[in-house]
Amino acid sequence: MFVQSFFQNLLNALQWGSFYALIALGYSLVYGVLLLINFAHGDIFMVGAYIAFFLATLLLGQYAFALPFALPPMAVFVITVLLTMALTACVGVTIERVAYRPLRRKGASRLYVVITALMCGLVLENGNLMLLGANRRSFPELLPTAVYSISGINISNIKILVIIATVCVFLLLETIVRRTKLGMAMRAISYDRMAVPLMGIPLDTVIVFTFVLGSSLAALAGVLFAIAYPVLEPYMGALVGWKAFIAAVIGGIGEIRGAFMGGFLLGFVEIFVAAYFPSTLRDLIAFSILLIFLSIKPTGIFGIARATKI
Amino acid sequence: MRRFTSLILYALLSLVIITAAQGRWVNPYILQIAMFVGINIILSTSLNLVNGYMGEFSVGHAGFMAVGAYITSVLNVWLFSSTKVFGPAVLSPSSAIYLFPVTLILGGIGAAVVGLLVAIPSFRTRGDYLAIITLAVNYIVKSSIENMQVIGGARGFMGMSGIVNAMQEVVNVPWVLIWVLTSVGVTVWLLHRFVNSTYGKGIVAIRDDEIAAEIMSVDTRRMKIVAFMLSSGLAGIAGGLFAHILGYINPGTFTIMKSTEALVMVYLGGMGSLSGAILSAVSLTLILEFFRPLQVAKWVVVPLLLILLMLFRPEGIMGHREFTDVFPALRRFFPSHGKEK
Amino acid sequence: MALLEIREMTHFFGGLRAVYNFNMKLEGGELLGLIGPNGAGKTTVFNLVCGFYRPTEGEVFFQGSRTDGLKPHEVTALGMARTFQNIRLWNSLTVFDNLCISQHHHLGYGLWDAVWRTGRYQENERRVRRTAEELLEVLGLSHYAMEYPKNLPYGFQRRVEIGRALSIRPSLLLLDEPAAGMNPAEIEELIELIRWIRKEFELTVWLIEHHMRVVMNVCEWIKVLDFGETIAEGPSEEVRKNPRVIQAYLGEEEPAYA
Numbered sequence: 001m002f003v004q005s006f007f008q009n010l011l012n013a014l015q016w017g018s019f020y021a022l023i024a025l026g027y028s029l030v031y032g033v034l035l036l037i038n039f040a041h042g043d044i045f046m047v048g049a050y051i052a053f054f055l056a057t058l059l060l061g062q063y064a065f066a067l068p069f070a071l072p073p074m075a076v077f078v079i080t081v082l083l084t085m086a087l088t089a090c091v092g093v094t095i096e097r098v099a100y101r102p103l104r105r106k107g108a109s110r111l112y113v114v115i116t117a118l119m120c121g122l123v124l125e126n127g128n129l130m131l132l133g134a135n136r137r138s139f140p141e142l143l144p145t146a147v148y149s150i151s152g153i154n155i156s157n158i159k160i161l162v163i164i165a166t167v168c169v170f171l172l173l174e175t176i177v178r179r180t181k182l183g184m185a186m187r188a189i190s191y192d193r194m195a196v197p198l199m200g201i202p203l204d205t206v207i208v209f210t211f212v213l214g215s216s217l218a219a220l221a222g223v224l225f226a227i228a229y230p231v232l233e234p235y236m237g238a239l240v241g242w243k244a245f246i247a248a249v250i251g252g253i254g255e256i257r258g259a260f261m262g263g264f265l266l267g268f269v270e271i272f273v274a275a276y277f278p279s280t281l282r283d284l285i286a287f288s289i290l291l292i293f294l295s296i297k298p299t300g301i302f303g304i305a306r307a308t309k310i
Numbered sequence: 311m312r313r314f315t316s317l318i319l320y321a322l323l324s325l326v327i328i329t330a331a332q333g334r335w336v337n338p339y340i341l342q343i344a345m346f347v348g349i350n351i352i353l354s355t356s357l358n359l360v361n362g363y364m365g366e367f368s369v370g371h372a373g374f375m376a377v378g379a380y381i382t383s384v385l386n387v388w389l390f391s392s393t394k395v396f397g398p399a400v401l402s403p404s405s406a407i408y409l410f411p412v413t414l415i416l417g418g419i420g421a422a423v424v425g426l427l428v429a430i431p432s433f434r435t436r437g438d439y440l441a442i443i444t445l446a447v448n449y450i451v452k453s454s455i456e457n458m459q460v461i462g463g464a465r466g467f468m469g470m471s472g473i474v475n476a477m478q479e480v481v482n483v484p485w486v487l488i489w490v491l492t493s494v495g496v497t498v499w500l501l502h503r504f505v506n507s508t509y510g511k512g513i514v515a516i517r518d519d520e521i522a523a524e525i526m527s528v529d530t531r532r533m534k535i536v537a538f539m540l541s542s543g544l545a546g547i548a549g550g551l552f553a554h555i556l557g558y559i560n561p562g563t564f565t566i567m568k569s570t571e572a573l574v575m576v577y578l579g580g581m582g583s584l585s586g587a588i589l590s591a592v593s594l595t596l597i598l599e600f601f602r603p604l605q606v607a608k609w610v611v612v613p614l615l616l617i618l619l620m621l622f623r624p625e626g627i628m629g630h631r632e633f634t635d636v637f638p639a640l641r642r643f644f645p646s647h648g649k650e651k
Numbered sequence: 652m653a654l655l656e657i658r659e660m661t662h663f664f665g666g667l668r669a670v671y672n673f674n675m676k677l678e679g680g681e682l683l684g685l686i687g688p689n690g691a692g693k694t695t696v697f698n699l700v701c702g703f704y705r706p707t708e709g710e711v712f713f714q715g716s717r718t719d720g721l722k723p724h725e726v727t728a729l730g731m732a733r734t735f736q737n738i739r740l741w742n743s744l745t746v747f748d749n750l751c752i753s754q755h756h757h758l759g760y761g762l763w764d765a766v767w768r769t770g771r772y773q774e775n776e777r778r779v780r781r782t783a784e785e786l787l788e789v790l791g792l793s794h795y796a797m798e799y800p801k802n803l804p805y806g807f808q809r810r811v812e813i814g815r816a817l818s819i820r821p822s823l824l825l826l827d828e829p830a831a832g833m834n835p836a837e838i839e840e841l842i843e844l845i846r847w848i849r850k851e852f853e854l855t856v857w858l859i860e861h862h863m864r865v866v867m868n869v870c871e872w873i874k875v876l877d878f879g880e881t882i883a884e885g886p887s888e889e890v891r892k893n894p895r896v897i898q899a900y901l902g903e904e905e906p907a908y909a
Binding site for chain 3: 500504507508509511512515517518519525529531536
Binding site: 031037099102103106107108109111112114115116118119120122123125126127129130242245246249253280281283284287288290291294295298299300303310 | 361367427430431434435438439441442443445446447449450452453454456457464521525566570573574577578581606607609610613614616617620621624625626
């Protein structure tokens with residue numbers, strides 16, 4: 001019985017951690033390149049979920065006008081995911097262009113950019129609330145849920161999908177960062193921001209690329225989250241966003257594998273604390289663990305303390 | 311005499327406000343906004359000590375505010391009123407009038423002690439990692455309160471209006487307003503003197519170059535403890551006052567959202583500028599009130615305004631400067647101030 | 652009692668041996684130079700002595716008390732001041748404030764006095780300010796007292812940093828490459844300055860330098876470091892001719908190919 005509940009929780013933790021990991025990756029990517037905590041990122045995730053909602057309902061013909069053709073469910077899913085990623089990336093890049101870049105050009109202290117990011121998050125959240133109202137939206141069923149029971153452990157196809165998608169994204173990102181030219185440029189920027197433009201690397205292109213990557217990952221997390229927990233509301237991004245940021249930091253912010261590990265770690269802590277303690281203690285215990293962890297290892301799991309040369 | 315000019319002016323202004331409140335010349339709504347302006351001034355100036363002058367990025371100021379609010383409120387309700395949970399009043403309710411400042415300060419001390427939770431990790435941790443620690447402390451405080459059923463848990467805690475009434479029964483003046491004005495005065499005066507002394511400038515040295523500060527004789531650990539405890543203690547006092555203005559508090563008030571408000575005020579005003587922090591606390595509170603009729607749209611319009619402001623003034627309203635740098639003529643009223651020898 | 656005594660100081664960075672078996676004794680009043688090729692561990696020696704690193708092995712005594720294991724500000728309070736290779740002034744504070752804050756260890760008042768502006772505060776603050784003013788005066792920097800260090804020419808920044816170190820009222824002054832990045836005229840001034848400081852403030856000066864002109868003109872005794880080990884030591888003229896030193900600086904003599 002114990003073993004069963006353990007493995008059930010493990011699976012849940014993997015799924016829950018996947019969402020954190022996907023969003024944390026976006027934080028880490030942007031941080032690695034710009035040293036900017038993009039606090040609007042959690043809300044980008046929310047925007048992604050909403051875009052997916054409108055696309056899915058449109059494609060499923062749930063509006064007043066029906067589409068002239070009916071698409072097979074799988075096609076609807078794939079189109080939704082891809083279009084959502086593309087559109088959300090546009091939102092992310094727009095924010096970069098409109099709010100962050102001018103500040104960067106003016107040489108503002110990076111903390112002012114962080115505050116601007118917080119403001120952008122508020123605009124997205126409350127803009128959504130203003131336009132669409134406070135009522136929750138239920139996400140249409142894109143994929144038929146199937147639950148397999150293996151020796152008492154419930155495994156749904158959606159959980160498997162989420163976990164596999166996250167692992168694939170991680171591997172893909174690692175490859176992009178290590179093997180492609182743009183990825184290497186991203187790494188170069190995180191080492192030395194001043195030297196990169198002098199070496200003829202187009203700084204702005206790399207930054208835009210980073211935001212495209214980060215935002216589309218948040219969008220992917222949004223779609224998957226909406227499929228797994230099909231209730232959408234404007235503030236869904238805020239708390240998840242903060243926690244994903246924490247995950248990114250636990251892993252060592254700026255590190256891709258750090259964000260990945262940190263996301264899963266936070267997922268595990270939260271699910272297991274909730275499973276074995278009263279749920280009201282979840283935040284208390286999770287954050288106390290975080291506090292102790294960071295006091296012992298101040299730069300996160302993979303973060304390396306930059307030695308200051310004097 | 312000149313060195314007292316600003317003090318006397320502030321006392322006069324306070325007297326005018328108190329008289330206006332006493333004579334009921336202004337409606338209670340405006341009075342409440344005035345008190346919130348005061349609370350926000352304390353919050354933004356005290357956060358500015360850590361975020362502006364010391365250059366750390368604390369994002370959990372509301373947590374300290376919560377500690378102060380709860381300690382002061384619980385002490386007052388326990389001491390001066392009869393409730394089901396705490397039993398009959400320990401002291402006579404009429405003594406609240408004398409002991410209110412004491413409980414307020416105790417709340418501040420409690421918050422300062424919680425501030426150690428951030429101060430001690432700050433010896434080894436800097437920047438964004440420390441930001442997470444402050445965030446975690448904010449969550450821990452909020453979550454701990456939610457789990458303490460004795461003080462109402464997530465439902466909140468009330469009974470502070472009874473205390474205020476008890477105070478007003480003895481002498482009928484707007485006590486909360488008086489204490490808000492006093493605290494604002496004391497906070498600004500204290501921080502102004504601190505950051506203008508060579509002792510206090512040690513924390514600016516930490517911001518500029520911590521290693522050089524440590525090697526060139528600044529006890530960085532002690533200065534960090536002083537800065538964090540001072541900042542969180544003042545936030546605690548703001549919390550205690552806040553609880554007595556509303557008469558009711560719940561942990562949901564002291565979230566990241568509240569911390570964010572304080573953060574925005576600091577960076578809007580300008581890092582390391584006291585007058586900037588005051589100016590932005592006043593203007594932001596008033597702007598938020600002004601746009602209240604917009605309801606939800608308020609939280610779209612105000613952030614957009616702030617983004618625009620950042621684009622035009624990427625260093626905040628005042629930048630690093632103080633009011634006296636912009637209007638040097640004022641400098642003679644602040645003899646201890648900055649740039650003269 | 653020796654002013655500074657270092658016994659068998661060794662330091663490792665992970666597996667890298669940065670300083671090995673470093674011994675030294677300063678009686679007070681010397682003008683000592685520490686030279687060696689880049690990466691020889693010179694700055695590490697300074698960092699170990701001033702308490703920024705803790706030596707893996709060995710002991711450091713300053714003013715008769717053991718200082719390895721103390722925090723840097725505690726060592727500084729005993730009367731050791733230093734400058735940095737890359738100037739590390741507090742750039743958002745004025746030159747004047749830079750020289751005041753460095754007296755933090757003997758301010759003589761605390762938070763309470765600062766807030767209440769007690770007599771103790773007034774008195775000590777006046778003393779601190781006077782010290783800073785006097786130092787700026789003698790270093791010829793009075794004119795720049797209210798400037799921000801980053802706006803000053805490089806040579807002046809170096810001078811401010813030396814002033815900041817002097818405001819600590821040290822008995823031992825460590826100068827880490829004071830001539831780096833200076834033009835020949837500034838170097839001449841620097842040489843004069845170091846000599847004058849040592850006489851005026853009755854200091855012991857220990858400096859790291861690459862400029863042979865500075866080292867040979869200023870230092871009476873030179874210690875040469877290579878790969879963390881002391882390879883030579885002695886009066887400047889002797890060291891200059893020492894074959895091991897020449898070899899460390901210039902490399903092995905190439906065999907003559909026909």
